[in-house]
Amino acid sequence: MNFPIEVNVTTIVARRGETILEALERNGIKVPTLCHMPGLNPTGSCRMCVVEVEGKPNLITACSYPVEEWMKIKTHSPRVVNARKTNVELLLSNHPDDCLYCERNGNCELQLFAAQLNVRERRFIGKKNKYKTDPSGSSIVRDPAKCIVCGRCVRTCDEIVGVCTLGFIGRGNQTIIGPSFNKQLNLSSCIACGQCIMACPTGALHEKRHSDHLQNALHHHKTHVVAQYSSTVAISLGEEFNLKPGREINGILNAALRKAGFDKVFDTTFGADLYLVQLAAEFEERLNEGGVLPLFSSDCPAWIKYVEQWHSEMIPHLSRCKSPQQMLGSIINRYYADTYHIKTEDLYTVSAMPCTAKKFEAQREQLTHKGISDVDAVLTTRELAQFIKLNGIELPQNDTELADYPFHVRSSAGKLMSLAGGQTEALIRTLYFRLTGKELKQPKIMAMRLNRDYKEVKIKMGKHLLGFAAINSIVTAHRVIEEIKAGRDDLHFIEVMVCPGGCINGGGQPMIKVPNALKIRQKALYELDEKDPITAAHKNPGVIGLYNDFLISPNSALARELLLTTYKKREVPL
Amino acid sequence: MSDLIDDIIERHVNIDRDGLIPLLQEIQSSQGFLSEDAIIRIGASMDLPTSKIYGVATFYDQFRFEPKGKVHFQICHGTSCHINHSIRILQELERLLKIKPGQTTRDGMFSVDATSCMGACSLSSVIKVNDTYFHDVSPADLKEIIEKYKSNPLNA
Incomplete structure (x- = not known):
């Protein structure tokens, strides 16, 4: 039900049940807030949002007080402004x-x-x-x-x-x-x-900064520095340079990184395609040989750490595939370095990720090779933007260039990995081909594109009816794990992403300046999927080439050595 | 010792979050302090994150997180003692023992706590050492008290 309230000199319409702050914001009146977070319980602890309400002796916190009929509110009276100023001074x-x-x-x-x-x-x-x-x-x-x-x-x-x-x-x-x-x-x-x-x-x-040593590495004559950047970075980095939100800037980013001194620039989406092919192979193997199912996704390092800490008994469910960053990292260290005769000690691999947990992942004991990490430095999107600015590069003024051979081709399926539900959608495309030998008629899985914490779809592949779920919250994941322990068996693959919305909302992303930035990033990725000529990971010619030349098959000993990892229970106070 | 904690938690099984403080109190009175281990076990039994339990416990002065020393100083911080500068007693004690309220010296000899009113306001400032009360204490008296207990910790 709507009713009018008086704010400063105008009358606005408020809705019953909303807070004063919500009514004000909806009507374009801005009140400063520090402790307020939309969607979460208000605490009213910072007292920045105080307003004067006629008839109330004290100032009222707008974020936690429900709006009432015919309230007379002053949002910027001298008393209010003075109180806010004193607050900040204190x-x-x-x-x-x-x-x-x-x-x-x-x-x-x-x-x-x-x-x-x-x-x-x-x-x-x-x-x-x-x-x-x-x-x-x-x-x-x-x-x-x-x-x-x-x-x-x-x-x-x-x-x-x-x-x-x-x-x-x-x-x-x-x-x-x-x-x-x-x-x-x-x-x-x-x-x-x-x-x-x-x-x-x-x-x-x-x-934690990883960019400090980068400048030295780039200008050291013997060090061969290669970059890999996540598809999410390419879609959101532009926001730090006031480009149109949602614009994919792969091309100009490649050029900019080369100007900054990187010897080679690769696209982590290639690693994502490789991850999807390996994941589909692992799934098929578990399905045919009666392995542990449901299979849990393993690309989100925060989710891995969660399982290791809270549900170590579920570790056998985790896919043994390394994440795209680490897969590409080890392929660069072994295949690329061997092919181009670069000594491992001269190779410095930098990745740009929308994620802070990737910094943790790069240092995981299981992901180092003789004590050396496959990825030497992990930059967040914010650090990358700062690094580009530090090097005096005007990002928008670059011409588009391709990423470097041999990891330059990517599918739009790999790109979808940035979105909650996207990994499941991408996996279904590759898995369907693996199990039936045919391509999926409708590659768009609409059930995976809803904005929900829990999404589920059941698809018949050959003789199997398979259940896929995409979870976008640790609380929901905990619930589903309890269900599985209690005997639920209709699910075969479960994707979990910790950050709300997926990697596009990762902890390393630009601080949100544009309202709806998340929706714009999401829409942009789905639009790329519409236009892209390669929409499934197994159709990526680069990945096919890598298997033909080097890895042989997803189940070969070499592929297992380079692309799979292990997990270990962690003892921490929970 | 650990079994005692389990016994207490067992008796409080199926309590809601509002039963947390009585449980913490009981463990403290049995163990003398709240150990990390005890808090982790409470968390597991009540399905509460340890950060929340630790947050509640640190909110109140009554809980300690280190074992008490052989000689335990309690400095009254009630209104009357406060007006009679009990804060100076506390500061002097912190200086002499090099520990803060809630802490215990490394040799496990002394520990200090600030407590609320002990009910002897007419005799302020009041401190309590193990089970003995001292009244009209001034910071200058502390050295002597400490020396006395150092030579014989169980001195009554």
């Missing part, structure tokens, strides 16, 4: 004065509000809490000194991701946010997904 009084040295300089919400509210002097000088940064995590660095205790990361970790690693510790002005027992992140149950980084308004959480 937050700054216990904040390190080091914006110029901060990861989030220029991209920080606290900084933005301080500027908007014209905070120009240090009005409150008090004792600042002293904390050390925690650089122990393989992917995420935590700096409690910069934390404003808004709790967005805590709620993200709990309500969106569902692992509950971060929590409030202590009380009052001594409260900090950290993992259980205030331990270091590398000893915690953190799965490194990086969603907390996306939620953090300040620089209290950020990715």
